[in-house]
Amino acid sequence: MLDKTLAELAQGLATGEFSSVELTQNYLDRISAEDGTLNSFITVTPEQALAQAEAADQRRAAGNVDVFTGLPIAHKDIFCTQGVRTSCGSKMLDNFISPYNATVVEHFNQAGAVSLGKTNMDEFAMGSSNESSFYGPARNPWNTDCVPGGSSGGSAAAIAGGLTPAATGSDTGGSIRQPAALCGITGLKPTYGRVSRYGMIAYASSLDQGGPMARTAEDTAMMLNVMAGFDPKDSTSLDQPVPDYTLKLNDSLKGLKIGLPKEFFSGEIDPQITAQVQNAIREFEALGATVKEVSLPNTHLAIPAYYIIAPAEASSNLSRFDGVRYGYRCEDPVDLEDMYKRSRGEGFGEEVKRRIMVGTYALSEGFYDAYYKKALQIRRLIQQDYVNALSEVDVIMGPTTPHPAFKLGEKNSDPISMYMEDIFTISLNLAGMPGISVPCGFANGLPVGLQLIGNYFAEERLLNAAHQFQQATDWHKQTPGQ
Amino acid sequence: MEWEAVIGLEIHAQLATKSKIFSGASTAFGAEPNTQACAVDLALPGTLPVFNGEALRMAVLFGLAIDAEIGYTSVFDRKNYFYPDLPKGYQTSQLFHPIVGTGYVDITLDDGTIKRVGVTRAHLEEDAGKSLHEEFPNMTGIDLNRAGTPLLEIVSEPDMRSAEEAVAYVKKIHAIVTNLGICDGNMAEGSFRCDCNVSVRYKGEEEFGNRTESKNINSFRFIEKAIKGEIIRQIDILEDGGHITQETRLYDANKDETRPMRSKEEANDYRYFPCPDLLPIVIDDDYVNQVRATLPELPDARKARFIEQYKLSEYDAMVLSAYRDLSHYFETVANTADDAKLAANWVMGELSKLLNQNDTDIKDSPVSAEQLGGLLLRIKDNTITGKIAKQVFEAMWAGEGSADEVIESKGLKQVTDSGAIESMVDDVIAANQPQVDQYVNAEPDKRGKMIGFFMGKVMQASQGKANPGQVQGLLKQKLDALANG
Numbered sequence: 001m002l003d004k005t006l007a008e009l010a011q012g013l014a015t016g017e018f019s020s021v022e023l024t025q026n027y028l029d030r031i032s033a034e035d036g037t038l039n040s041f042i043t044v045t046p047e048q049a050l051a052q053a054e055a056a057d058q059r060r061a062a063g064n065v066d067v068f069t070g071l072p073i074a075h076k077d078i079f080c081t082q083g084v085r086t087s088c089g090s091k092m093l094d095n096f097i098s099p100y101n102a103t104v105v106e107h108f109n110q111a112g113a114v115s116l117g118k119t120n121m122d123e124f125a126m127g128s129s130n131e132s133s134f135y136g137p138a139r140n141p142w143n144t145d146c147v148p149g150g151s152s153g154g155s156a157a158a159i160a161g162g163l164t165p166a167a168t169g170s171d172t173g174g175s176i177r178q179p180a181a182l183c184g185i186t187g188l189k190p191t192y193g194r195v196s197r198y199g200m201i202a203y204a205s206s207l208d209q210g211g212p213m214a215r216t217a218e219d220t221a222m223m224l225n226v227m228a229g230f231d232p233k234d235s236t237s238l239d240q241p242v243p244d245y246t247l248k249l250n251d252s253l254k255g256l257k258i259g260l261p262k263e264f265f266s267g268e269i270d271p272q273i274t275a276q277v278q279n280a281i282r283e284f285e286a287l288g289a290t291v292k293e294v295s296l297p298n299t300h301l302a303i304p305a306y307y308i309i310a311p312a313e314a315s316s317n318l319s320r321f322d323g324v325r326y327g328y329r330c331e332d333p334v335d336l337e338d339m340y341k342r343s344r345g346e347g348f349g350e351e352v353k354r355r356i357m358v359g360t361y362a363l364s365e366g367f368y369d370a371y372y373k374k375a376l377q378i379r380r381l382i383q384q385d386y387v388n389a390l391s392e393v394d395v396i397m398g399p400t401t402p403h404p405a406f407k408l409g410e411k412n413s414d415p416i417s418m419y420m421e422d423i424f425t426i427s428l429n430l431a432g433m434p435g436i437s438v439p440c441g442f443a444n445g446l447p448v449g450l451q452l453i454g455n456y457f458a459e460e461r462l463l464n465a466a467h468q469f470q471q472a473t474d475w476h477k478q479t480p481g482q
Numbered sequence: 483m484e485w486e487a488v489i490g491l492e493i494h495a496q497l498a499t500k501s502k503i504f505s506g507a508s509t510a511f512g513a514e515p516n517t518q519a520c521a522v523d524l525a526l527p528g529t530l531p532v533f534n535g536e537a538l539r540m541a542v543l544f545g546l547a548i549d550a551e552i553g554y555t556s557v558f559d560r561k562n563y564f565y566p567d568l569p570k571g572y573q574t575s576q577l578f579h580p581i582v583g584t585g586y587v588d589i590t591l592d593d594g595t596i597k598r599v600g601v602t603r604a605h606l607e608e609d610a611g612k613s614l615h616e617e618f619p620n621m622t623g624i625d626l627n628r629a630g631t632p633l634l635e636i637v638s639e640p641d642m643r644s645a646e647e648a649v650a651y652v653k654k655i656h657a658i659v660t661n662l663g664i665c666d667g668n669m670a671e672g673s674f675r676c677d678c679n680v681s682v683r684y685k686g687e688e689e690f691g692n693r694t695e696s697k698n699i700n701s702f703r704f705i706e707k708a709i710k711g712e713i714i715r716q717i718d719i720l721e722d723g724g725h726i727t728q729e730t731r732l733y734d735a736n737k738d739e740t741r742p743m744r745s746k747e748e749a750n751d752y753r754y755f756p757c758p759d760l761l762p763i764v765i766d767d768d769y770v771n772q773v774r775a776t777l778p779e780l781p782d783a784r785k786a787r788f789i790e791q792y793k794l795s796e797y798d799a800m801v802l803s804a805y806r807d808l809s810h811y812f813e814t815v816a817n818t819a820d821d822a823k824l825a826a827n828w829v830m831g832e833l834s835k836l837l838n839q840n841d842t843d844i845k846d847s848p849v850s851a852e853q854l855g856g857l858l859l860r861i862k863d864n865t866i867t868g869k870i871a872k873q874v875f876e877a878m879w880a881g882e883g884s885a886d887e888v889i890e891s892k893g894l895k896q897v898t899d900s901g902a903i904e905s906m907v908d909d910v911i912a913a914n915q916p917q918v919d920q921y922v923n924a925e926p927d928k929r930g931k932m933i934g935f936f937m938g939k940v941m942q943a944s945q946g947k948a949n950p951g952q953v954q955g956l957l958k959q960k961l962d963a964l965a966n967g
Contacts, residue, residue, distance in 0.1 A: 080528045093527065100521055102528055199528040205758035234530050235760050313758055316560050319571020320525040324624065336622075340564055363562070363753035372755060 002030055002162040003479055006071055006219040009165055013060065013070050020060070020070025024053035024114050027072050031116065031163050040138045040158035042077045043085050044117035052114040059112055068226055069112035074167040076155050077118035078125055079105050079210070080199040088201045089121040089133040092321045092328045092347035102199020103231045104168060104210050111226045116164050120154025123349045124318065125175055125203040127151050128421045129411065132351040137408055140183060141480040142446050146405035149179030155213045156183035160480060166214035166223055170200055172207045173306055174425025177437035180213055181400035181449020184439045184478060186466065187213040188220045191456050192432035193238035196231030202317040204310035205236070207429040216476055217438060217466035221245035224459060240457060248460050249467040254288030256465060257393040263299040264398030264424055276441030276448040277399045280469065287468055294389040294396065298381045302427035303419055305382070308362045308375035309430070315359030321347065354415065379430045386431040390455045395465055399424055400437040400449030424451060434459050438466045439475040486685040487713045489648045490640035492677040493655055494633050495665040496609065497540045503608050503632035504531030504574065511671050515614070515625035523630045525569035530759050537632040538763060540664035541581045541606050542773045544634060547658050547780055548601050550585025555764050558757040563750060566624050567611035577754045580605035581763065587658065588782065589650040590800070599651050600639030607633050634664070640679065640690065645709035649702050652676055657781045661806045675700045680712045682720065691716070692726040696733045696740045708733040712740055784809055792822035801830060807844045811851045818855020821862060828858060832875050849878045857885035870894050870946050897948045906948065907956045910939040922965040929965070933957055
């Protein structure tokens with residue numbers, strides 16, 4: 001039961017093979033047994049999960065069924081959940097019980113989903129390894145000495161480890177796709193504005209996008225059906241019709257034009273990864289796709305631009321964590337300034353403080369034009385690169401990450417080498433387009449991710465391509481040995 | 483050498499929207515602390531702003547009223563600083579692309595000349611909450627009810643040269659925003675407040691002196707006093723060979739002086755950047771024209787119309803045109819009574835007196851404009867005298883009914899029965915022989931003045947109800963008959 005996909009579990013619930021309560025209890029037991037090692041959850045909510053499962057079973061008995069009725073999922077701890085601690089992986093919010101639900105959470109609740117709990121993450125989504133979490137790192141189920149990736153590392157690890165069939169994630173520079181790749185699961189970052197950001201704690205507002213993580217492309221399509229849509233509470237969400245993302249999954253890939261950016265196959269990249277990705281491309285050719293080389297000439301500028309824009313926005317977004325209204329407040333402040341300094345100094349971790357300082361500097365008087373404004377110009381160039389490339393091809397493909405999962409602690413002392421792990425994912429956030437990572441093989445026994453990139457609102461096409469690949473391969477069916 | 487002051491003002495007008503600029507919470511004044519602060523106003527993690535289109539409409543309306551450039555694309559920026567009553571750690575404002583660009587207003591100076599004052603810009607932003615220092619010993623309370631109330635910050639050019647000019651400008655802006663219905667103008671509640679930038683220089687110099695900014699002054703009188711005091715303070719310093727420090731000062735109304743606010747160790751760097759949670763506001767000509775079509779008559783136009791239509795004096799027209807509610811009241815009285823001059827006298831006289839005495843807004847006047855008009859009709863048709871009318875008006879104010887009801891119940895109807903008046907006149911002449919003798923013996927051209935004495939006696943005898951014209955006619959007739967033998 002625990003290795004099944006959402007689609008299969010939905011089938012089992014529909015045929016009465018098992019109830020939602022049984023299913024939920026199975027996952028809760030599995031979490032109890034395994035999460036001591038994986039540390040993929042910050043908060044498990046068994047009582048709420050079983051109550052939701054009970055309600056779902058009753059709803060089913062009454063014939064009032066949605067696709068998601070009774071299906072368990074988990075939420076990244078960046079999404080506000082009413083009555084449940086929402087920590088964002090930070091000491092700052094360790095005591096924060098959200099009084100409201102994020103729009104995404106609300107959508108899943110209304111669809112009848114069961115929430116098992118809140119998954120581990122890099123603090124305030126700042127990190128690529130899950131090591132910046134106040135609650136300690138989640139571990140990669142394929143090798144528990146390795147990181148699961150980040151920032152949605154808890155979600156990826158929980159899915160790969162069979163602790164939940166699916167989970168929500170958020171992606172600011174690769175935080176869905178990179179951990180999906182490192183843990184051998186499927187993760188989709190939708191078009192910016194496709195999924196409401198309301199209630200998803202902001203890291204970098206112009207880059208943050210919530211999205212689904214699961215075993216298969218089909219499952220992420222089912223989830224996106226629930227998550228996507230205009231939200232009047234989010235001014236940056238887009239008022240575009242939401243298709244049924246499962247409808248075109250089985251369309252043929254005959255004539256699909258694939259572009260391979262030469263910049264994604266050169267430089268600092270593990271040759272085993274290149275090899276696996278090339279094998280995957282051949283699989284697409286076998287399915288009827290054609291391949292050509294394209295160029296994203298400003299790729300090398302993506303990381304520098306991102307590490308201006310994201311910290312700049314973060315430095316402002318995180319100002320609300322001041323110890324005044326909620327969250328961590330230092331002991332016995334002597335005055336206001338002392339309260340600010342110590343509450344923030346003690347409440348935030350090292351990486352968060354680093355990015356706040358970088359962002360504060362970049363926005364300072366006299367530096368704004370040289371850094372922030374320049375970064376916005378680069379952002380437009382990168383966006384134009386993608387627009388140009390996608391005018392020639394339907395889908396861009398390449399590796400999701402330059403390396404497979406690395407060891408815990410390996411890149412901790414060198415932030416730049418950690419930042420470089422996002423080289424293939426980060427530019428897409430700057431461009432605002434959707435991308436999906438699917439498993440496409442192994443390197444040294446660790447999963448390798450293939451990234452598919454499409455134009456604005458091309459989620460349907462990406463899911464179709466990813467699903468067809470998964471119909472032809474079984475990389476996504478591999479599970480870590482117990 | 484003669485000194486000259488240079489004054490520029492920043493006015494914060496709270497816009498009279500029902501809900502806040504970026505959330506659905508109410509903007510009503512005076513609620514229990516923190517009862518009108520929703521998740522967005524509290525800056526809970528994950529919350530996002532949604533712009534209130536009503537604030538946009540109001541800002542554009544203001545821009546059109548001062549003949550300003552309208553920003554067809556305006557952008558919200560974040561002004562970053564930490565303060566406990568600023569929940570997000572930044573204020574959402576408009577620095578680079580404000581909704582209203584350069585415009586102007588005309589003010590009338592004491593000598594009657596018109597001076598044009600430039601408006602540099604007006605931009606939308608959110609108000610902060612309030613810090614409450616008094617009620618909590620050794621602590622500070624935070625009330626976020628005001629947080630997120632929409633503000634229009636109206637920035638003037640440094641065009642004013644005296645405190646009087648500054649006050650005339652503030653009054654003009656106040657009259658415009660209240661006439662437009664975009665601000666309630668309540669200065670005591672902080673709905674309309676002013677930062678005064680003041681510097682001095684020798685007359686004829688081009689360069690500005692170092693300026694100080696006195697913040698959040700909330701009455702016309704305090705603005706005048708603060709600026710006057712600041713000008714004198716700066717001149718004194720300079721004449722003693724000193725130097726003006728560019729700083730922010732606080733006006734203390736109790737001591738009638740400004741003093742430096744707690745000095746910041748270093749200049750604030752607000753790290754402005756465009757707010758990524760809000761899209762640029764893009765409007766087009768259709769939108770602007772729709773707003774323009776709703777532009778009400780403004781004080782300057784109304785004053786001209788009052789002079790033209792009602793033949794009011796310049797002064798009366800200026801007073802009565804300044805505020806929409808007052809103008810409307812006046813016009814209703816004038817039309818009901820069909821007598822603009824009488825209406826102007828009563829609205830500016832008796833009505834204003836009682837409104838001031840009772841600290842009542844004209845909207846809440848217990849005597850409606852129609853009722854006052856009805857009263858004036860009774861003066862005009864000689865039912866009552868002007869003097870009795872004041873008595874009737876006070877009774878109406880006290881809620882004793884309409885003019886006719888009060889006149890009836892109190893028996894104040896004017897006596898016009900010539901027989902009754904004649905007998906009172908005869909009685910007065912008979913009872914005041916010495917004064918009659920004086921009259922008779924006086925030069926004919928002095929007699930006119932002496933009639934007042936007899937008028938007073940007759941009116942007294944009639945308890946004010948006798949028709950003064952009839953009384954005067956009869957007195958003159960009878961006394962002259964005696965004098966002419």
